[in-house]
Amino acid sequence: MVQTEPLQCAKCLAALPPELHEHPGDCLRCGLPVETHIFPALGKPLGGSTQAQTVLVEGESNCFYHEANSAAAVCDACGRFLCGLCDIELGSRHVCPACLSSGQQTGRVHNLEGSRALWGQIALAVAVLPILFYPFLIFTAPTALFLSIYGWRKPGSLVRGGKTRLVLAMIIALLEIAGIVTAAVFFIRSFQDGR
């Protein structure tokens, strides 16, 4: 039988007694009602280091990276044979270390991404917020336009797609720049007329 750490109360993090695994009850420390939903994986042992099988039979497929190890999987990205040591599971996919590394660098392996910047939000904030302090628009409007263009080819939110905010930021920035140019022309002409 696999020994597992006891479940914890979600509020006070106290260990829950085994009887609460099957029936709802109160936490012994904070006294709040607790209900647990158990799944088969709770008793699953944590996987140890993977052992690679040596090639036993002449002609048996071997790992691309370890000639002495027999192949256990095929990389879904490049098709290379992989032994147990080289096989990296990403959800339901199997990849080799090289494809994992290149995928992480190019951003094509979404499962590895821990965070993303939201360029649309950033550009829109830079375009809109300084309107209250309009002298700063001289600097922020071009910056917002630059950020919109820069963020256009960057990946957006993993869960909310679309470039609406980028487009909105671009339009607002262009309008602000047009307003600044118009105001500048007006003041220059007024100054020249006033001479």
Add this chain to the structure above:
Amino acid sequence: MAAKPYRRLPGRGRQTFGASTLWEADDHLLLVTSTGFSESYRRFFYRDIGAIVVTRTRGMIIQLLIFGVIALLFAVGALAAWQALALVLWILAGAFALVSVITLLLGPTCKCSLRTPVQTHPLPSITRLRTARKVLARITPRIEAAQAILT
């Protein structure tokens, strides 16, 4: 048109510098914490989910007490005040009473955590018991299907 890889699960948790939401994919859950200008992601594969613990908290009672007392104070003040001020105070009392009713309708509050073989991770997007039940109803079949080989 390609199907969206992620479907939003009920619930939204407000935190100090952002909000948390939970999303459902074909083989994992995605916890998204957004600060407004960036998002961070945490994945929990269905085959690794050992347990989900839901602890009911006293948040709803505390909120009802606070909003109810404030509404009562405004109502008492409205009774004692003269016309123009009384109207303003009645409006404020009504607003806080409405908030109390909404709090009551949303139901009991809770905290939720998810257990995997390596860690216990809170799910801050689930703050109401009703939300927890809805989320569990959607993900339990997926978890059980992913772990069918273990039974």
